[in-house]
Amino acid sequence: MPSVLRVLSFGLGPIGLAAARLVLQKTSLQLVGAVDADPAKAGKDLAELLGREEPTGIVVAGDGAAALQQLRPDVMLHCTQSYLPLVKEQLLAAIRAGADVVSSTEELLAPELQHALLAKELDEAATAAGVSVLGTGVNPGFAMDFLAVVASAVTADVKAVKCLRVVDAATRRQPLQKKIGAGLAKGEFQQQVATGKFGHVGMRESVALVARGLDLRVDRIEQTVEPVLAPEDHKTPFLTVKEGQVAGLRNHGYGYVGKQAVVHLDLSMYVGAPDPRDEIQLEGTPSVHMKFVGGIPGDEATAAILVNSLHGVAAAAPGLRSVLDIAPPRLCR
């Protein structure tokens, strides 16, 4: 792989912008382009979106496929949407332009789970083009799945996995506060959940990744999503949650072997959640208990792991890869 990778940022929401900002700081990465479909962003110097005075010289393009063809980056840093079918054409555009891809699309963590045909199509296209495509992030991608698999390295047997993640959503970006329902009435929350396009995306994929990584032969994956109501008023930089309104959510994911939940992922994300933390417990021989004291730090960490995965995906064998198949991500300078 080249020692300095030429990177194109596709998707300039809060995470995409944080990741692009980070790319600009790295000597082993060169930001060569930025893309966002939002007409309010296209045409501006990226500096404007980053809140910087000095121009970067990178003008935001609206047409991703054209920018990819023109700039031919080594790798696309992709932060647009959560659902794989919605980003299929963006991924194919990168593949056609010969660019590797690191993507925050949650369903891409374990794309075969809900989109087997599409995963096959992407894998074949990437393999034929000699590029690799990876979905990753903190959650899914690290906190509740990858770390459990890493922890299993020191065990002789694992019977059950429990991962706990508690996030104080007050410290997170606005879209996250909205997507967990902060400020909604309970009834509105339930209506949103019923749409199937609400809340944390990727819980099923995390369960699937853990099950595959530990070869747990899970035959059924389920999840539940419940609102957490605010015990008192809580103000964030973006909104106010009043007492009795929804502060956020609790999302359980389960992987079953018969009637037994051998994988249980327990995610709390709400405004004001106390004692933020990440914990992994593997019940086995021997049992292990791993912890991130204070939790893995939010949006900053998500931007970091995406950027820290760029060199790894550039070095990976072509095709649709998973975080279990390639060298572990690590700090990129």
Next chain:
Amino acid sequence: MPSVLRVLSFGLGPIGLAAARLVLQKTSLQLVGAVDADPAKAGKDLAELLGREEPTGIVVAGDGAAALQQLRPDVMLHCTQSYLPLVKEQLLAAIRAGADVVSSTEELLAPELQHALLAKELDEAATAAGVSVLGTGVNPGFAMDFLAVVASAVTADVKAVKCLRVVDAATRRQPLQKKIGAGLAKGEFQQQVATGKFGHVGMRESVALVARGLDLRVDRIEQTVEPVLAPEDHKTPFLTVKEGQVAGLRNHGYGYVGKQAVVHLDLSMYVGAPDPRDEIQLEGTPSVHMKFVGGIPGDEATAAILVNSLHGVAAAAPGLRSVLDIAPPRLCR
């Protein structure tokens, strides 16, 4: 890679035997041979060394090179000695027989550090033979190095690394209790340290791996080894440490950039050490603090990570690999 790997166990000390026992339990591994240079072991059915009644049908061979040539295993599980020059011929014998290697040889974690020429020779031989060679274990290989690199994935910058490991040596194998000096007088301990072949092996290699993984440009690696004296009598299954005798050791490793120790690894291994645990602290943006509550469990874990690395090394690109370059180890069934 084949779905069931044919494994030869080379080295049948406590760790090698624990690893061989584990291989026998795995459906994705088949133990096809066992080797130990000790004449007291050669010729016996492996079951006898494992304390089992039923024979395994595997007779311990004394000549490793001959056994490798005859059995042509997919991979050699190598647990003999700590120092790379002492195991060079054993590794070359495996390479010549077309076998991948997973080894507990501590210096093989970062072989270029102290044996650059030998590392080059092994890399060239392995590459030419199309096999991969990996050094790993819990320490070095996981607790004080690999995990710090994994934790860095969620950081944008790391200025300094601190890893703490506290092991109650009373719970560990006899050779480990001996190698940390349990039961020696203080003066005897100091004499042993002066030989340079005493105590924990691999501290420098751990520092080197962290420095490489986080691209910390360390210009000097140092370590200190001090005895920890027993505050009271302590009996283990293998020996008794009297009050005032050496209970074990404290081993600090440092990686310097100029005058600043940017890597500090702090290892306590002594009989009766309270609050066993593993902790990783990365000082950076953001800082992270990772913990294994109760510590990574001893010799069991070392056997496990060696066995859990077999499929990964079989799938890796040929050559001398490091734990940073290949897919992370995970539970093998």
